């Protein structure tokens with residue numbers, strides 16, 4: 310009887326642990342549906358993507374990662390390129406936001422993505438290290454790599 314009780318308790322503990330890990334986990338890296346980098350914003354997520362033409366696009370998703378389309382957000386990108394800082398204004402498109410101009414030459418520099426939920430709202434700043442090369446493990450661009458949390462601490466394939 311005692312054994313049965315103990316294993317019942319153990320099962321309960323296991324069950325609640327499983328529920329906890331299936332909940333909203335802020336440590337998990339979400340792969341961007343378009344191949345970009347996902348950041349958490351008020352009410353959901355935003356995907357930062359450098360297009361092949363080097364313009365920056367930002368797409369908004371709800372908590373469930375369903376695209377929500379652009380609303381009243383104000384988005385700017387500051388590229389801290391070696392040649393100097395470049396500020397990119399993003400304008401609203403049918404499914405998100407797109408920069409009017411392209412990123413400065415090269416990569417390996419810091420990009421600051423600034424998102425305001427509405428004009429005049431407190432900005433959220435996201436610092437992204439822009440590396441354009443492809444990660445050998447997940448086949449995504451390094452700035453959007455999703456391996457970091459799964460390789461046990463080290464960022465596999467990185468050679469800095």
Ligand SMILES: [Zn+2]
Pocket residue numbers: 444445446447448449454455456457
């Ligand atoms: Zn990777």
